[in-house]
Amino acid sequence: MNLLDIFKRRGSAPVARERLQLLLAYERRSRNQPDLVSVLREEIMAVIARHVQVDQDFLQVSMDHGETTSRLEIDIQIPNKIAMPMAAAF
Amino acid sequence: MGKVVVVTSGKGGVGKTTSTAALGAAVAKTGKRVALVDFDVGLRNLDLIMGAERRVVFDIVNVIQGTAKLSQALIRDKRLDTLFLLPASQTRDKDALTEEGVADVIDKLRSVFDYVFCDSPAGIERGAQLAMRFADEAVIVTNPEVSSVRDSDRIIGLLDSRTMKAEQGESIAKHVLVTRYDAARAARGEMLSIDDVLEILSTPLLGIIPESQDVLRASNVGAPVTLSENTNPAARAYIDAARRLEGEDLPVVLPFERRGLLDRLLGRRAA
Numbered sequence: 312m313n314l315l316d317i318f319k320r321r322g323s324a325p326v327a328r329e330r331l332q333l334l335l336a337y338e339r340r341s342r343n344q345p346d347l348v349s350v351l352r353e354e355i356m357a358v359i360a361r362h363v364q365v366d367q368d369f370l371q372v373s374m375d376h377g378e379t380t381s382r383l384e385i386d387i388q389i390p391n392k393i394a395m396p397m398a399a400a401f
Numbered sequence: 402m403g404k405v406v407v408v409t410s411g412k413g414g415v416g417k418t419t420s421t422a423a424l425g426a427a428v429a430k431t432g433k434r435v436a437l438v439d440f441d442v443g444l445r446n447l448d449l450i451m452g453a454e455r456r457v458v459f460d461i462v463n464v465i466q467g468t469a470k471l472s473q474a475l476i477r478d479k480r481l482d483t484l485f486l487l488p489a490s491q492t493r494d495k496d497a498l499t500e501e502g503v504a505d506v507i508d509k510l511r512s513v514f515d516y517v518f519c520d521s522p523a524g525i526e527r528g529a530q531l532a533m534r535f536a537d538e539a540v541i542v543t544n545p546e547v548s549s550v551r552d553s554d555r556i557i558g559l560l561d562s563r564t565m566k567a568e569q570g571e572s573i574a575k576h577v578l579v580t581r582y583d584a585a586r587a588a589r590g591e592m593l594s595i596d597d598v599l600e601i602l603s604t605p606l607l608g609i610i611p612e613s614q615d616v617l618r619a620s621n622v623g624a625p626v627t628l629s630e631n632t633n634p635a636a637r638a639y640i641d642a643a644r645r646l647e648g649e650d651l652p653v654v655l656p657f658e659r660r661g662l663l664d665r666l667l668g669r670r671a672a
Contacts, residue, residue, distance in 0.1 A: 322590020327547050328597045335554050335601060342558050 337376065348374050355385060363389055403434075403514045405507060406646065407536035409560075411552030413523030415544045416580040419616060419626070420639070421520040422450045424540065426625035427643035429484035433515040436475065438487045438506075440532035441522040442497055445489035451478065452623025453486055462490035465502030471509055480628055485514070498531050507535045525559060533564050538574040540607060540646070544581050545593040550601055553577070557604060576607035578642060583612045584655050595655070606653055608642030610635050 341347075352372040359365050369388040374381055408421040421437055429435040439447035442462060448454045453476050459469035464487070471487075478484035487510070490497060510517045521532035533539060539560050543553045557575060566573045579598055586592040599606055610616075613635035619626035626636045627643070641651055 322592075324587070324590045324593050324597065327593050328601070331547055331550055331593075331601050334551065338551075338554070339558070 348372055351383070351385075355387075359387065365389055403511045403517055404538060405511060405517045405519065405536045406538045406540060407519040407521055407533040407560075408540045408542060409521035409529060409533055409556050410523070410542040410549070411525060411529075411556040412544075412549045415542050415549050416610070416616075417523070417542050418446050418450050418520055419620060420540065420542050420578055420580065420610070421447060421518050422625040423619075423627045423636070423639040424643050424646065425516070425518045426478075426481065426484060427627040427640045428516050428647065429478070429481045430627070431643075431647075432483060433647075434483050434485075434513070435516045435518065436485045436487060436510045436514045437518045437520065438510070439489035439520050440498070440528055441520065442489045442528060443491065443494060444522065445491050447520050448476075448486060448488045449623060450620050451486050451625065453478070453488075454623070457488045460488045460490040461506060462493050462497040464506055465497070465499060471506065480624070496527070498528065500531065500534065503531050504535060525555060529556075530559065530563055533560055535565050536560075536573060537566065538576070538646070540576050540578050541602075541604065542578050542580055543598060543602070545579060545583075545587065545595075545598055547593075550593065550598060553602055557602060575604050576646070577602055577604045578607045578610065580610040581612045582609050595653075607645055608638050609653060609655065610638045610642070 349372075352370065355372065356365075356367065356370055359370070365387065369390075371384070371386040373384045375384065406424075408417050408424070410417050418439075418441075425435045425437045437447060437451070438461065439445050440461075441447070445460075448457050456476050459474035461474065463469035464471050464474050474487055476486045476488065478486065487506070507517065507519075519532045519536060522528040541553050541556055541560075543549050560573050560575060561567050564573050577599065579595060582595070583592055587594045595606065595609060611634050613633060615630050615633040616626050616635050619629050622629060626633070627639045630636050641653075645651055645653075
């Protein structure tokens with residue numbers, strides 16, 4: 312660190328402002344909407360339950376928000392022991 | 402008909418109760434009749450800040466449940482005869498308040514007082530929503546700090562959707578009161594500035610209360626800062642904020658704590 316850095320050092324307030332602006336823009340948009348993740352979780356569960364018996368706990372739905380796109384992650388664990396009714400028909 | 406003002410914030414510890422006491426006392430000093438209502442059932446503190454903790458006999462829950470009359474529960478301030486306090490219950494749980502009961506109490510207070518200040522509990526749950534439910538105006542107490550500003554934004558959302566006025570299609574008048582502001586740190590870029598806070602919340606400013614030792618001293622002795630030491634910067638800022646609340650058009654100036662040479666040399670800050 313040289314002497315110039317002391318003078319160049321910016322305060323942390325601009326970082327705080329930027330973080331808040333980004334976060335609140337997102338939070339305000341989603342405030343009056345139903346929770347998308349839990350709606351998706353329920354509907355996905357209903358579709359799967361038509362074909363396979365899966366416990367609620369084995370379905371994970373999560374959403375990651377990136378700068379330009381968001382990633383929806385769905386993780387379903389199906390125990391091998393469970394008989395697949397469709398497969399059994401053949 | 403009196404005006405009902407909720408003092409709210411979402412986040413705890415930002416100065417709701419201190420601000421309720423200070424603003425209420427400042428308005429009462431002008432001769433207006435003022436009632437302060439503590440909505441923090443289970444964790445009441447406004448009585449302590451007002452120095453009336455030993456005079457509490459009945460509380461808002463007694464009034465709602467019909468075991469005491471409103472006039473019996475109201476405590477008249479010993480210093481100002483236009484200032485009254487309706488304490489919260491310390492023992493019951495927060496579900497003791499009902500919407501009908503609160504509506505009734507607020508209606509009665511509104512007909513007798515010029516101003517009714519509702520001191521909201523922290524959070525966004527039932528207690529906080531009941532405190533704001535019948536308000537005409539809201540004072541949103543905010544510290545220049547990220548979590549406080551975020552929670553204020555959330556509370557503003559609730560004020561615009563969950564209050565009686567909002568549900569009737571009217572809008573509730575909202576004001577931001579920035580507390581614990583350190584102008585020197587903001588000038589160095591170490592603290593969110595007033596402009597930052599106002600831009601983010603897009604809500605008009607009621608006042609800026611500087612970080613001050615006198616606020617703690619006032620709560621130590623149980624007197625609103627606007628009554629005990631009305632010459633210090635925090636008290637002056639609260640008095641100006643109260644005048645703006647009453648509709649006066651006063652410019653807001655950035656407060657600077659006066660510091661002696663010794664304070665500067667030792668690097669002391671107002672705390």
